[in-house]
Amino acid sequence: MSDIYSEIILDHYKKPHNAGHIKHDTNHAEEDNPLCGDNIKIYIKVSDKKIIEDISFEGEGCAISQASASILTDFLKGKPVAQAKKITTEQMYDMLKIEISPARSKCALLALRTVKSALS
Numbered sequence: 001m002s003d004i005y006s007e008i009i010l011d012h013y014k015k016p017h018n019a020g021h022i023k024h025d026t027n028h029a030e031e032d033n034p035l036c037g038d039n040i041k042i043y044i045k046v047s048d049k050k051i052i053e054d055i056s057f058e059g060e061g062c063a064i065s066q067a068s069a070s071i072l073t074d075f076l077k078g079k080p081v082a083q084a085k086k087i088t089t090e091q092m093y094d095m096l097k098i099e100i101s102p103a104r105s106k107c108a109l110l111a112l113r114t115v116k117s118a119l120s
């Protein structure tokens with residue numbers, strides 16, 4: 001294990017949860033990190049009651065960006081859209097359970113930015 005990545009990040013990076021393209025998505029978006037060109041696509045199925053019934057992602061990038069997509073999609077499944085829209089930078093960092101340096105903030109927030117863009 002390196003100093004930079006915790007075991008949880010590496011686990012999600014190696015075996016991402018919710019990877020792929022769900023069927024019947026109602027919302028989707030793609031965003032990239034302009035600093036490196038890495039990208040994430042998010043697919044979301046929103047129910048009539050505005051609940052995130054299903055969510056998945058595809059993407060290419062560093063361990064932090066891909067692990068954050070895996071962790072965030074796990075968290076959002078079954079949650080109200082209104083709650084997803086209100087997730088803060090601090091909450092995203094808390095989910096990752098590692099110290100995020102300013103240089104890696106764009107990696108850590110890429111998935112969240114993509115989710116918000118898909119739901120906007």
Ligand code: FES
Binds near residue numbers: 062063
């Ligand atoms: Fe590209 Fe992290 S280095 S998203």
